[in-house]
Structure formats: C-alpha cells, structure tokens
Amino acid sequence: MNAQSQSWFSNNPLIQKLNATTGLTETEQQAILQLPHVIREFQADEAIAEIGDRPSVCSIMLEGWACRYKMVAEDSRQIMSFHLAGDIVDVQSVFLKTMDHSIAALTPLKLALVQHRDVHELLRRLPGISVAFWRDALVESAIFREWLVGIGRRTAHQRIAHVLCEMATKARVVGLNDGYTFPWPITQTELADALGLSSVHVNRVIGDLKGWGLVTFSRKTFVADDWKGLKALAQFDPDYLHLDPRVAA
C-alpha cells in the first residue's frame, strides 16, 4: 500500500497540474506526496475502468495517455476526453458509485492508485486541496463543454486544430511540450472518435493542415510549424482551461 516511485516524488505531475490552476502551499504538496498509493502499469488498450464498474480506488496518471469513451453501437465509439500525466482520471468515482463510461489506456501507462477513503480524508483535512480538486473537476467540465462547442458548431478543420491546440497547452503545463513539439500517440481513428468524424475525413483534413504548413507529425511526435496560424484557424482561446496567467500561452 505504500509502494513508491520516481515519478511520484520527483516532479509529481498532479502537483504540477494543480499548481497551474490553484497554487498549493508546502503543507498541501507534502500531503499529496504522502498519500498512500500503489503504482500500477497498464499496456496500450488495456481497460482502466469500465462502464458499470464500482471502483474503490481513484487513479492519478503519472505517464502515458488514456481516454474516456462510451460505445453507442458495436462499431461506434465516442471518445470524450484524452488524459495525460497529472490527470485524475476518475475523481468521479470518489463521489458517484457507478462508472457511467469507460476509461482505457491509449499507450502503455503508469497510474498511482489511491483509496477513495484516503481521498475523502485528504479533502476533509485540507480545505486548500479540496478547492484545488474542485477547480480541477470544474476545468474538466469546461473542457467537455468546449468539445461540445467544437463538435456542435466548428468545421472539421477547426475541430482538429482546436484539439491539437488544447492538448499542446495541457502538455505544456506538465512539461511535455517545449513550445512547438510534444509526443502525439493518438491515431487518426482515435481522433475521429473524439471529434465525431470518420477516420477517412480526419486523414484528409490532417493532410490539409500539413499542406498549409501548420503542422507536421513525425514518429508519434506533433510539431506545430505555425503555432499562431494553428491557433488562428482553431480560434483557440485557452481561457476555458483556467490556467494561472504565468503558465498560460
């Protein structure tokens, strides 16, 4: 119950992320580092939680990528979010018993599992952390809303550009992005399932973005060749991420 790891102590990505919206005191950071937890590794495509499950732990991402999704039919999936280091992938389960959607690994990944009761205890003991968790959950809500706007009202080109801007920004917060480059393990099919498009169309649109000199993809890496152009196309305004001005673009 107290297995430890490199990525929990050095540069803990949860602290890094919470700091980006809230700012934590030294005490609060220590309390997070001292949370009893177990590190668990997953393979790509492995299920982290499935619809109908009643988890007793919640999962903090340390490395890798994951997504939330729901199946609509045998062959129709809607991905509702992508997650990387620092995300608490199922805070939901701390308060609502049953999972109403599934979560799966997109790449090999590493999670810290924390018992629900320890989370409850942490939130009760340190109101500052409670506020940080609230903010984090509300920002996630804001991201869902932004995706809603995208799927509902933006063209395929804007949608794809927008999600790239969003992930680039989220990656920067946890130090995975040097400004123009970051790891991009998402397949075009996955992107399609996230944006309500077909993989064929995603492929064509990405072709356009490349052709217009906005982006490049090489070896699972995303390169923003023209970050300003990409943001302009997407009409990307990061306000909804509620980042500390020091961290924001």
Added chain:
Amino acid sequence: MNAQSQSWFSNNPLIQKLNATTGLTETEQQAILQLPHVIREFQADEAIAEIGDRPSVCSIMLEGWACRYKMVAEDSRQIMSFHLAGDIVDVQSVFLKTMDHSIAALTPLKLALVQHRDVHELLRRLPGISVAFWRDALVESAIFREWLVGIGRRTAHQRIAHVLCEMATKARVVGLNDGYTFPWPITQTELADALGLSSVHVNRVIGDLKGWGLVTFSRKTFVADDWKGLKALAQFDPDYLHLDPRVAA
C-alpha cells in the same frame, strides 16, 4: 440579504434535487433553507451571467428555464445545457473566478442568489452537503459527456429524442412532470443550437416524431404519447443521471 420567498421554503427544489442523488439529513436540509439569499426575477432572454464576468454570488434556480451557451461566431451559438428548478446554474463561479461561457434566461425566471463566501462556509461546515454538491457537479459533467456522445455519434432523430427523454427525467425529479407531460418552453431554434443542428432540420425531425406518434407539443407543453418508443429510439439509459433508484424511471 435575507429576503424570503414561497418557493425557497415550501418544496425547495434544490433540496429536492440533491435528495434525488444523495439524500440529505434534516440538519443539512435546514442549513440550506437558512442560507442567506436574495430572490431575483429575470425576464426571458435576460443575461444571468456573461462570459468574462467575475460573479460574487451563485444562482439557484427556483422557477423557469435557463441555458448555458457560447457564441462561436456572430450567428453561431452552441447551447451546452438547459436548466430548471433546483439547478445551481453557476457553482463554477464559486471556485473559478472568470466565467468561460454565458448563462441566459429562456423564460421568465426566479433565482436565489447566494454569496460565494456563504457557500464556502456551508461546504466547510457540513461535509454531507459538500458531498452532495460534488455529486451534483459530477452529474452535470456526465450530462455534458452524454451530449457529446449525442452530437458526436447519434443521428438527428436520436439526438432530439434523447434530449427530450433527459429533460423529461430531470423535470420529473423536481415534480414538473406527471410522467408524460411537462412544460416545454424551448423553441426549435434553441433546440437546434443545443444539438448542433439547423432549426430547419429540427423542425423536420420533430415533424417525423409527431408523425410516428411518439410525441405531441401543444401550448408550450410536451406530451410523450409513446414514452417507451421515444426511449427506444433515443436508446435512452438514465444511468448517467445517477438518480436514486427510487426516483429513476
């Protein structure tokens, strides 16, 4: 700061709604009833909060309908949720300073305004209420995700049927729905903006639903002539609303 009202005390819809997912003790219910608040009325189309605002109160709906939305262009709006009695329309502002979207009245409505500091105090003092608020916020998140699934992967017919099922269920929780009938003040244009469709298409699809004998609309009232059929078309599964089994369909 302590104006009172009929609908705050008798049958308080916030308590009614929180009870539907969480269950509150007598003490907790009393604490809510004793919250210092001001009642304010709005006209249809009046703004409750606008993007960029930094509210110092949060708003609990007592009567009427409201929606959350974001403009994408001059003539393109995405509605992200509908709200009725019992909804805390901007819990978000308790924790995040700046509004990242707007909220407007769809009908004449009545709100209870509560100072943020009083909400903070309430949450700190009564952990049970804190849990109830968490659940409420997480259910709202789940609703955003469900809309995402709808806009992303459901046909126009399913989408419209689904939103009708959802609102019928939410209305039932706060006693606005006798099972098959409830007030429906939403225009087809508003529905279109919520579902990522055009109003012309919404009109045609609603025509189909009427033609198939599933629904009727008369004098701003929705009638589910064939509730089972409607649910089947929508593939509506209310799990994501996390209702107490006693309340659920």
Added chain:
DNA sequence: CGCCTAGTTGACCAGGTTCAACAACGGTGG
C-alpha cells in the same frame, strides 16, 4: 387589427460518410 416571433415547406447544395483498395510503417521472428 397588425406586428413580431416561431414554425413550416421546398429546392438546391455541401461537408462529411461509406466502401473499398492500396501503401507505408513498425515490430517480430528466423
């Protein structure tokens, strides 16, 4: 009665889907 908003209908158009085939890539085992 007249006005304004919401609902209705038709004709045409386009963004994105589907189906199908093929090419490129990366990892594996010999």
Added chain:
DNA sequence: CCACCGTTGTTGAACCTGGTCAACTAGGCG
C-alpha cells in the same frame, strides 16, 4: 539483415444527412 504481418495511414468515387436560402403560414399579444 530481411521477410512477413498487422496496424495505421492514404486515396478515389459514389452517396447521403443535414445545411442554406428563401418564402410563406400560424400563433400570441398589445
């Protein structure tokens, strides 16, 4: 080091859901 295989990406052609434009009708309210 290469041959093989499964996955991911790429491309073309036909099709279709839903959008746009525009005009007209029906209600609700002063």
